Amino acid sequence: MSNIAGSRSALNWVVHLSVLGLVLLWLFPTVGLFVSSFRTADQISTSGWWKALFPSEQNLTLRATDPGNVEQLEEGGRWFISGNLFDEGVDASVSVWGVSSRDIAAFTPGDTADLGDGEVITVEANGDYVWSGAVKLEGRGQRVFATATTPPEFTFGNYRTVLFSKSTTDSMAKAFFNTLTVTIPATIIPIVIAAFAAYALAWMNFPGRAILIAIIVGLLVVPLQLALIPLLRLHLGIGIGKGYLGVWLAHTGFGLPLAIYLLRNYMVGLPRDIIENAKVDGATDFQIFTKIILPLSFPALASFAIFQFLWTWNDLLVAKVFLIDATGETTVMTNQIVELLGTRGGNWEILATAAFVSIAVPLAVFFAMQKYLVRGLLAGSVK
Amino acid sequence: MSPALQGLITIAVGVGGCLSYFYFSNLFLDKVLFPARGPNAGRNINRANMIRPWLFLAPALIALGLYLAYPVVETMRLSLTERIPGGGYRWVGLDNYRQMFREAKFWEAMRNNMLWLIVVPAASTAFGLLVAQLTDRIRWGSFAKSLIFMPMAISFVGAAVIFKLVYDTRPIEQQQIGILNALWLQFDGGAGSWALLKAIPSLILAGFAALSGFVGWLVLRPVIAGRFHSFGTPARIVATAASAALVVLSLRGIVELVGADFNYGAPQTWLTVPFWNSLFLMVVLIWIQTGFAMVILSAALRGIPEETIEAAIVDGAGPFQIFFQIKVPQIMGTIVVVWTTITLVVLKVFDIVFAMTNGQWETQVLANYMFDKLFRANNWGVGSASAMIIMLLVTPILVWNVYNARKEMR
Structure with a gap:
């Protein structure tokens, strides 16, 4: 018996560890982007983001202050310059250093290096140096090659660039508002239209109802790729052209089958008694719908609203076809990120930050309303 | 006009328009077209109730028809035509497909x-x-x-x-x-690399192949047992074929993986x-x-x-x-x-x-x-x-x- 118990707990450990492993594996890519968005371009290109969380050892090329810029102290026939090799506020510690690029680990902190012509330099671990010569020092500041450990360092600079700068290629502010402008009407309008249709399909008897439901189930899977050219021609033909109105209409049309399907499935499950009692009391269908069905269907409405919001916010194809014209004034975030990938493919600090700005809103919605999302998924698929 | 304002107006017009459409069309149906009073009250109520579902469905049906059903037909038509430079279309039959x-x-x-x-x-x-x-x-x-x-x-x-x-x-x-x-x-081609990059993936692939084979067998079993179903049987056979393809693919993957010469x-x-x-x-x-x-x-x-x-x-x-x-x-x-x-x-x-x-x-x-x-x-x-x-x-x-x-x- 104890044997069985033992194997149980071992298995339990395996389960916990594998879940932990999977979660970390799934989280790792996103965390990489998130960390990168807080690093400077230099930091990103010189070391992997996973090293950013720990103090890193770097080979630095530093320079003492140019003799022209400071006053030199004369003492006992020698001229002295002293200071710190690091910029102000940098909290680094030198482990080894050298004065020639061929031998960057010649000295340890506290050692004194002979530079020839009577010049010597001493470097301490915290970057303090004393540089002296037999004659007055001149020219440029002495170069020091140091291997230094610097603590993790993060910056909000990328977010400032991406959100508030006036640069037309980097700034996401306009695209952010454009995305919002596309998303909100495209989420709300299909809900209203679908709710009435779902009520008719769920609670009204009329010939052809079953066929209509079957057609809607069929339309649920029609790839929207098919709709691109005919609808673009239609929009151009009736004068809507490329613009917000077109993209709102397109998202409404594409979202309707799922909306009707989800809402109808939910409404069918509402208790029959309430509706029949209301009818006996003389309520019209319109009253029943607005006063009873709509409030009771809130969970299903919320589910669909989240779906549609995520889908319109994250969409690239529909926006590219129906919204974004040659001027690029109406670009959305997904499109701008794709363009950044093309033009600034190597500038990870901009890319990572831009991507994170676009991801942040859906992530917030996701974590705040996960319950409804899961409910909607279950209602939409397991039937 | 700023797009945000335009968006707000669209929400108001869209939502308000929908609601007032539903409200007033119902009102019209009940009060003007088939009023539930007078000599034909009973017949009128029945008629109104026959029409009302279509009032509720109309906007959705129009949108679905225009944005999903019509494009399917139109795309099919377009795929059989060719644009003439300068405007217009020409019927070309299956030429587009042949070219593709x-x-x-x-x-x-x-x-x-x-x-x-x-x-x-x-x-x-x-x-x-x-x-x-x-x-x-x-x-x-x-x-x-x-x-x-x-x-x-x-x-x-x-x-x-x-x-x-x-x-x-x-x-x-x-x-x-x-x-x-x-x-x-980190991999240098030594024993560790061999284990991590060849042995373990091969094992995973082998496990996956076994799993697909097992699932395929589970799906096919009722068919072998002779239980026939007009829709289920072909679906089961397709599913079994897919899992067989998975088995073959994973086994081929193992062979390729073991023989592969990695650029360490x-x-x-x-x-x-x-x-x-x-x-x-x-x-x-x-x-x-x-x-x-x-x-x-x-x-x-x-x-x-x-x-x-x-x-x-x-x-x-x-x-x-x-x-x-x-x-x-x-x-x-x-x-x-x-x-x-x-x-x-x-x-x-x-x-x-x-x-x-x-x-x-x-x-x-x-x-x-x-x-x-x-x-x-x-x-x-x-x-x-x-x-x-x-x-x-x-x-x-x-x-x-x-x-x-x-x-x-x-």
Whole structure:
């Protein structure tokens, strides 16, 4: 018996560890982007983001202050310059250093290096140096090659660039508002239209109802790729052209089958008694719908609203076809990120930050309303 | 006018317009057209109730017809015509299809799409099932699930950026900033590399092959036993064929893997290596879709009657037996639903390929091929033809869904 118990707990450990492993594996890519968005371009290109969380050892090329810029102290026939090799506020510690690029680990902190012509330099671990010569020092500041450990360092600079700068290629502010402008009407309008249709399909008897439901189930899977050219021609033909109105209409049309399907499935499950009692009391269908069905269907409405919001916010194809014209004034975030990938493919600090700005809103919605999302998924698929 | 204001007005007009349409059309029906009073009150009420459903449905039906049904017919028509320079269209029969079938890029897209169709639904469902089962009984299970579910909220474009960083390549003398290359450079071709890169993946592939074979066998068993069903039997045979294809693919993968000569010590540009780059793109979609599969399968696992499991435990079944022989058969229906839903996503996959490789280096897929034809080559005929191919691939699932929905409503 104890044997069985033992194997149980071992298995339990395996389960916990594998879940932990999977979660970390799934989280790792996103965390990489998130960390990168807080690093400077230099930091990103010189070391992997996973090293950013720990103090890193770097080979630095530093320079003492140019003799022209400071006053030199004369003492006992020698001229002295002293200071710190690091910029102000940098909290680094030198482990080894050298004065020639061929031998960057010649000295340890506290050692004194002979530079020839009577010049010597001493470097301490915290970057303090004393540089002296037999004659007055001149020219440029002495170069020091140091291997230094610097603590993790993060910056909000990328977010400032991406959100508030006036640069037309980097700034996401306009695209952010454009995305919002596309998303909100495209989420709300299909809900209203679908709710009435779902009520008719769920609670009204009329010939052809079953066929209509079957057609809607069929339309649920029609790839929207098919709709691109005919609808673009239609929009151009009736004068809507490329613009917000077109993209709102397109998202409404594409979202309707799922909306009707989800809402109808939910409404069918509402208790029959309430509706029949209301009818006996003389309520019209319109009253029943607005006063009873709509409030009771809130969970299903919320589910669909989240779906549609995520889908319109994250969409690239529909926006590219129906919204974004040659001027690029109406670009959305997904499109701008794709363009950044093309033009600034190597500038990870901009890319990572831009991507994170676009991801942040859906992530917030996701974590705040996960319950409804899961409910909607279950209602939409397991039937 | 500022777009934000325009958006607000649209919401007001759209919502208000819809509501007032519904309100006033009802009013009109009840008060003017068929008033429920006078000599024909009873007949009028009946007539009004016959018309009212269509009032409620009208806006939705118009939108659906215009935005989904009409385009299917119109795309089919366009795929059989050609634009005449200067305006107008000419009927060309199947010429667009013939031209498309002659293009190597189209067949490349078809090949890749088939590969996507096999790998992504299989891997997402398998991972989803694994996570659902593992998190079922542990205390922080729901937390773990919500983290694995999270990529669902991330756009394909965002995911493309995330994984571009993972796959990033730097010259050998610089530090790697892509995690995959950083890991890759740890391998030197010794025994450790052999174990990690050849032995373990081969074992995983072998396990996957065994699993697919087993699932195929489970699906085929009723057919062998002679139970015939007009719709079920062909579906089962197709599913078995698919799992047989998976077995063959994984076994071939093992052979190739063991024989492969890896380029140790050199950073790889992952997205330019043909065949493998498609797999690296698939990883992105698997990463996103696993959460979806997990949520649904997890609910299905919860729905399994406790007694069946208890009975199995009493009979001395081990954890693996319980999982594969008690639980999985009971949620087979849900697994099929998850599989087909992910298949639909895969057929339409566009953003990932568009953002990461744009179909270069032999990663083309149908949806991106179509976009290319439509908006870069401006060849609407061939573009429509490729859209019809996507529609054709979706049709079996469409029929299956409608069939199931009808069955369930009866």
